[in-house]
Amino acid sequence: xxxxxxxxxxxxxxxxxxxxxxxxxxxxxxxxxxxxxxxxxxxxxxxxxxxxxxxxxxxxxxxxxxxxxxxxxxxxxxxxxxxxxxxxxxxxxxxxxxxxxxxxxxxxxxxxxxxxxxxxxxxxxxxxxxxxxxxxxxxxxxxxxxxxxxxxxxxxxxxxxxxxxxxxxxxxxxxxxxxxxxxxxxxxxxxxxxxxxxxxxxxxxxxxxxxxxxxxxxxxxxxxxxxxxxxxxxxxxxxxxxx
Amino acid sequence: xxxxxxxxxxxxxxxxxxxxxxxxxxxxxxxxxxxxxxxxxxxxxxxxxxxxxxxxxxxxxxxxxxxxxxxxxxxxxxxxxxxxxxxxxxxxxxxxxxxxxxxxxxxxxxxxxxxxxxxxxxxxxxxxxxxxxxxxxxxxxxxxxxxxxxxxxxxxxxxxxxxxxxxxxxxxxxxxxxxxxxxxxxxxxxxxxxxxxxxxxxxxxxxxxxxxxxxxxxxxxxxxxxxxxxxxxxxxxxxxxxx
Numbered sequence: 257x258x259x260x261x262x263x264x265x266x267x268x269x270x271x272x273x274x275x276x277x278x279x280x281x282x283x284x285x286x287x288x289x290x291x292x293x294x295x296x297x298x299x300x301x302x303x304x305x306x307x308x309x310x311x312x313x314x315x316x317x318x319x320x321x322x323x324x325x326x327x328x329x330x331x332x333x334x335x336x337x338x339x340x341x342x343x344x345x346x347x348x349x350x351x352x353x354x355x356x357x358x359x360x361x362x363x364x365x366x367x368x369x370x371x372x373x374x375x376x377x378x379x380x381x382x383x384x385x386x387x388x389x390x391x392x393x394x395x396x397x398x399x400x401x402x403x404x405x406x407x408x409x410x411x412x413x414x415x416x417x418x419x420x421x422x423x424x425x426x427x428x429x430x431x432x433x434x435x436x437x438x439x440x441x442x443x444x445x446x447x448x449x450x451x452x453x454x455x456x457x458x459x460x461x462x463x464x465x466x467x468x469x470x471x472x473x474x475x476x477x478x479x480x481x482x483x484x485x486x487x488x489x490x491x492x493x494x495x496x497x498x499x
Numbered sequence: 500x501x502x503x504x505x506x507x508x509x510x511x512x513x514x515x516x517x518x519x520x521x522x523x524x525x526x527x528x529x530x531x532x533x534x535x536x537x538x539x540x541x542x543x544x545x546x547x548x549x550x551x552x553x554x555x556x557x558x559x560x561x562x563x564x565x566x567x568x569x570x571x572x573x574x575x576x577x578x579x580x581x582x583x584x585x586x587x588x589x590x591x592x593x594x595x596x597x598x599x600x601x602x603x604x605x606x607x608x609x610x611x612x613x614x615x616x617x618x619x620x621x622x623x624x625x626x627x628x629x630x631x632x633x634x635x636x637x638x639x640x641x642x643x644x645x646x647x648x649x650x651x652x653x654x655x656x657x658x659x660x661x662x663x664x665x666x667x668x669x670x671x672x673x674x675x676x677x678x679x680x681x682x683x684x685x686x687x688x689x690x691x692x693x694x695x696x697x698x699x700x701x702x703x704x705x706x707x708x709x710x711x712x713x714x715x716x717x718x719x720x721x722x723x724x725x726x727x728x729x730x731x732x733x734x735x736x737x738x739x740x741x742x
Contacts, residue, residue, distance in 0.1 A: 403646065403667065408658075413666070415652060421666040423658060424646065425730040428713040448732070449692060453709045463706050466696045470671040487668040489691070 262330035270438025280311035286469040300364040306371030310337030358388035368397040382459035422488040461496035505573035513681025523554035536738040543607040549614030553580030601631035611640040625702035665731040704739035
């Protein structure tokens with residue numbers, strides 16, 4: 257079973273204070289790019305893997321989705337999601353994505369934001385996502401970019417001119433990465449770009465679009481600290497389709 | 500028209516001395532991975548874009564290809580390729596890949612090794628490759644990895660422990676990169692991973708396999724200088740299919 261770091265009190269307190277936890281999708285700089293990769297959600301049956309506070313689930317219903325099931329490992333997050341929602345067509349379930357069972361052919365869109373890097377057996381999960389989608393159904397997700405996850409030392413460095421560089425190493429050393437994020441011991445799984453894309457293809461998906469999040473000029477004006485995100489990709493966004 | 504750096508005397512002399520120029524495919528460490536991504540070539544009509552000294556063309560015929568057309572911008576390289584070949588079913592043509600015209604539906608496999616990073620308008624070339632393939636035809640290529648091409652300063656650095664790091668920056672600054680390789684002023688074009696993969700998808704290809712070249716343990720034992728290639732990807736290898 258995956259680590260459930262979200263229910264750790266220190267982690268939860270830190271995570272709850274993130275701009276995207278407070279402000280929702282509008283505070284996630286990659287959201288406009290991810291939204292542009294979604295099909296028209298009107299009338300769709302959607303599953304949100306790792307729904308967190310439920311921001312996407314609510315957006316999807318407001319945008320005309322037929323129903324949304326939000327799934328998360330963290331009861332604390334689900335409690336808050338439920339408290340913020342009054343919509344009979346959104347239901348939240350607690351489950352570990354690595355062990356839960358999926359219904360077959362019951363869903364038009366599976367969405368997952370910044371969760372898959374916590375999954376150890378990605379191939380197994382992708383196979384289940386494929387099964388739960390109807391033929392032609394969409395899978396749209398974001399994940400931490402392997403270039404962002406790979407290095408032993410996850411910190412910006414500077415070159416001789418004082419300009420930021422990302423000290424990449426260990427790209428092909430796939431597997432567990434234990435990092436500190438609000439609390440020590442946060443476990444993630446690094447996979448190369450090739451490994452992730454081939455896992456999708458081998459699970460029966462056609463890759464429709466691959467995006468590496470880069471902030472827009474407007475976003476950098478509003479949040480100058482985002483400028484460094486033009487030097488190396490932080491998030492990988494993928495749209496795929498069950499064929 | 501693309502730069503033809505290959506006919507520059509200094510470049511040609513330096514390039515001709517590379518292990519892969521002397522020893523052919525067996526001296527290209529990524530060749531086993533690329534070969535594994537090829538369809539069975541027996542009976543196929545093949546085009547080799549940027550055929551250089553013709554090593555792949557000869558391998559393909561020896562492996563049972565029906566015919567191979569090798570295309571290169573460099574007359575000097577083609578002269579040597581022709582001199583080394585006595586096979587009526589291999590023909591070599593001089594052409595600029597950016598401006599040449601392709602016949603329609605006449606080819607089962609298009610192959611290209613480490614050439615596409617010299618192409619400025621990749622979308623236009625991919626569209627022509629798609630056209631020249633029969634439906635179901637394969638396109639297998641290698642290209643310098645964007646992580647390898649991106650940095651302003653293309654040189655290994657070391658971390659505080661003395662271990663090699665690749666100082667990544669400028670990943671999203673796509674476009675021309677002028678570097679020194681045997682001679683100053685070698686012009687290449689940097690594109691993100693997303694840009695290259697989406698160009699393929701938009702040209703009508705289904706992506707079948709994405710590989711980032713990493714040397715095997717045996718290769719590192721034989722060539723210890725390859726060990727650093729485990730820190731960051733140097734080559735991107737892609738197999739796609741006209742659908």
